[in-house]
Every structure is written in C-alpha cells, then in structure tokens.
Amino acid sequence: MAIAVAHADSATDAIIDVRSLSRRFTVRSPGGRLRRTKKTVDAVDALTFSMQRGAAIGYIGANGAGKSTTIKMITGILVPSSGSVVTCGLDPVRQRKRLARRIGVVFGQRTQLWWDLPLRESYRTLAAIHRLPGDSWVARRDELIDRLDLASFVDTPVRQLSLGQRIRGEIAAALLHSPELLILDEPTIGLDVLSKERLRVFLAEQRALHGTSLLLTTHDMDDVQRLTERLVVVDHGQMIYDGDLPGLVHRVGAERVMVLDFAAPTPPLEDVPGTRLVHSEPDGMRQRLSFVPGHTTAGAVLASVSARGEVRDLSIEEPDIEDVVRRLYLSTEPYRQ
Template sequence: MSGPIIELADLRRSFVVRRKVGRLRRERTEVRAVDGISLRVEPGESVGYIGANGAGKSTTIKMLTGILVPTSGSVRTCGLDPVPQRRRLAAEIGVVFGQRSQLWWDLPLRDSFRVLGALHRLDAGVAHRRSAELVDRLDLERLLDTPVRQLSLGERMRGEVAAALLHRPRLLVLDEPTIGMDMISKERLRRFLVEQREASGTTLLLTTHDMSDIERLCDRVLVVDRGRLVHDGTLAGLAETVALDRVLVVDLPGPHPDLVVRDVRHVDSELDGQRQRLAFDPRRTTAARVLSDVSAQVEVVDLTLSEPAIEDVVQTLYARPTEEPVD
C-alpha cells in the first residue's frame, strides 16, 4: 500500500461546552479543539507532535485512529478512512496512551501478550517469536508473570510498547511513552524505538512533554497551538524561527573586568570575571564573531556554547499572537 501514512486536510473538530450562567440559565459555547490542520506524514518518518495541554494533540490522534469523528475536513490513516474502516485500521497501527492501558489489569503480562496475539489473529508461532523478541529487547522477562496492576508505571509503559508492536504495525502512535521511567530505562526505550524503525520502516508519531524524547527520536517536529499547526519542520528550524539568545561561556586566564562586545549582552561573571557568560541573538551575530571580538581583548582558555532549551523554544512559540504566521 503506497501513499502517505497520515493525511489530514483542513481537519476540524469542535465541541459544545455548556456552562452555568446564573441560577437558571446555561450558556452554550463552541470550542475548536482542532482548527483547520493540514499535513502529510510519509512512510518511515519519525514525527514529534507537541503542544501545550489543551492544544489539540489528543483530539487529533483520536481522529486519526478512528475514536472521534471530525466536525469537518478529512483524515486518512494508512490509506484508510479511520471511522468506517476502524477494524482494518487496527491491524495497521499500534497505539500507546500514557494514561490508558491496552493490557489486562488483573492478568500477568504474559497472558496479555497471548490475548493480543489472538485478537490480531497472529499465527501462534509467529506471536510467540515476536513476543520473545520484544520481551528480550525491552527487558520484560522478569515481569511476565506479574499482574499488570502490580507493575510500576515505567514497567507498564514498556509492556504497553511491546503490546503495541506485537503485530508489526505500519504506524506507531506514542503518547508520553517514557512517563514514569528512570533515565536508564528512558534511554533504553529510545534506542529500541530507533532500532525498530530502522529494521521495520515503522512510522512513528510521538507526543510528549519530554523534549529529550523529541531530540533523540524525531526528524520532524509539528507544533500545535490552540488547534492550529504553528510549526512544521526540524528542531533546528524551530529554534531558528523563535531565535532565542544563545549563550557563549568563556573561561579566561585570570580575573578580568566584564567584557564589552558589540551585539552581545553580558549575562554574568564568576571568579572575579575569570568565567563570563555572553548572550547573543543569532539573527544579529554569530558565535564565531563573538569569540573573535572576545579574543581581540583577552586570551580565551576554554569556551562552551549553550543552545536554548527546547522547552524555552516551544514556550516562546506558544506566546506568539495567533495571527502571527510561523513558517
């Protein structure tokens, strides 16, 4: 099956919210959760879909998986119309929602995998081999006989990812997949997802508040704000669009007065000026030029360049007026 894995055209979803006004009257308000999103995701892409709480991410995912019907516009997932062809679509996608489980709460993890294999009508041998592969790669062996309700959140999330990949879906949708995990478990899961994508060509759509997940897993970033797509590009392009200050940290041979450099803001000094932080707008100057100007004044022993945190980039993007276009 060729064509895009996800194709949205002017997709919209509105909800009517009723709130009490006075003692006897209720007011109806239309809320646009998704407001005209158009995009394509091609096979094999790894896409981060990020936004603040209430921005429209979950509503979009529910429409592309067939849980919600769009108010208007169109959505096709794996070449299928998600609502009327929901059963066929279930064989093509795997979904992990951080706060909702597809595992059986009172069953051991092993039994959940067996039931899911049967639901997907997998050959018993194929299901067993695939389960064994996922159990090994996600370090689940010691958890197989533990009821799901007794697993920690991080352990359950690893089980959820294994369950979502059991039938080798073309599209894997992950909502906060590393929630509740320690740093080692997070990195192991990220490495596993990268390997799965390379081996199987799985398309990945990831929503998360952990920007490290985006940096490690995604080639493309979609930012949604108040139901509208406000950025579609790379992480580097997102940082350039927002253009937050970068910070050059220079270490000098000894104490030194605060440096004065053109197009640069002096942030602070330590050790009587032996270490100084200089912030600059990348649209006005470059790190090389700032370093050159500093070196003309004093010897530089060491330096580091701090890029803006992705959280700060996204927060700044959210703060833009909605009418301001973002390419």
C-alpha cells in the same frame, strides 16, 4: 484567526495525510437547568499536515491544544466534524479494523493490557486479536521482552506492575504486530530518568531496524529532541509551526549561550559584536555570552573572543525548548485575539 503555515505536499507515500481537519464539541455551561447554555468549542480547527513513511514527528502543544483529539481522529476513535484524514492509506473511521492491524498506539494514562493477566498472557491474547499466524509472533515477543528489559516481570499480573514497568509493557504490546506507524501519547509521563532513557534508546533502535514511523506527543522536551526530526506545534486547535527545531529557535529569536574558559584573567566581554554578556566570574576566567542564531554564529563569536585572550575550553548551551515553545505562543497570541 487561523495562521497560515507551510506543510509538506501530500504524496503517495504519506502515512498520515490530514486536510482541513476539525473537531467541534458542544459544551454546556454550569448553572441550574434553566440557566444552562450551550456553546461550541473547536478542539481542532482546520488542521492540515502530512507525514511521510519512516518519519518521526513531535506533535506538541500545551494542555488543551488539541493533540489528543487529533490522535483520536487519526486512529478512528473520533469522527471529524469536517475535513479529512487518511492513515496508512485508509479511512480511519470506515476502515478502523484494518487500520488497527497496521498501527500501534499507546496512551500514557490508558491501558490496552489486561489487569488480571500477566504480561505474557496479554501478549498471547493480543496476538490472537491481530490474527498473527501460528507461533510466528513469538520471536517478536521475545525480541521486545529482551530490548525493553521485561523478563523480570513478564509473568507478573499487570495490576502489580509499577508505572514504569507497565509503560514498557504497553510499548511492547503496541509493537507486537510490527506496525507501520507507532503513535505515542505522553509515553514517558511519570517515568524515572533511567526508564525514560532506556525507552528513548529502544525507540530509536526500532526506527533504525524496522523503519517504523513515529508520531509523538509529549511535554518532555528531551523526548522531542532525542526522538524526532520535525515539530508540529498546535495551540487552540490550530497549527502555529511546522518545521525543525533549529527553525523554531530561529523564528522566536531564542538565544544560545557560549561558556568560555580562559587561560588567564580576562576583562568582561561586554562589547563582543552580536552577543550579550550573561555572566563573568570576578577574575573573568569563565564568562558566558548569549547570541541569537541567524544574527551571528558561534564561529564568529569565538573569532572575536580569541583576540581578547587565550580560550582554554568552551561549550555551547542550547536554548531550552520549553522556553522556545512559550515564546512561540506569545508571538502568535495577537493573531488569536
């Protein structure tokens, strides 16, 4: 059973407009030639959402949820079984060549670079493919080399690059022609912590400077929190949430944790309204209280706690986004039985 969700109304400035989009595959079951049977699998099932220009959406879900299939239809790689999709005002299948000049796409496990060519020559080839005039693209290339810190290996053949270097090179390739829409499918997979942070800073800068729209699929929840302002969550090809992260946290009842440091020993805070005592050190000088946003607020909790003792310091730990999504899956499971 499909779950009804609200979505933004399509407008003339929508850069992606997906309506009742479905993609079905025929799968053969294992067995001998005479025993094989066919069944139809809905990789994407009646999906509807729109994305406005300049927006940044985190498109998330478990493996097999239909994320990559959706992206392939948005970019014209796959033909929908039913429904419609319009990207940058174009039909992705019929107008795929025109669309390619207006979008940039990075698949984390696939490359658009030439393995035996240095990055610099790959960029020259891509500039020719996109028909970028004269040497006007060189300034853009140099900007990307500088911002993504590619200078030390831009003349190295792609096959000799580390995974982190190649991914940064892929991002630069996708942005060389200054696309209106950047689609990233698991862009930080396999990157170390420092490389991930540099990439996140760069993408945020590009959006601020050039107004680039961003559609991001990822399993890294730090990417979602740092780079997007809206989440579309899919499961079994169906949308189960469309909104912001605080709304998702509120929907599943995920808890925030207030960590309190007291100036003097304090009895365990076991009866503060709207909270649950998670942990108290033996002397009570550090205690952790959890509460559900919407049921109470951090201010109300602090007001109650301040009457029990002098608070020297406090911090708030936000819910783990992976746990939030897991809770969302569990809450919608009965609808899919």
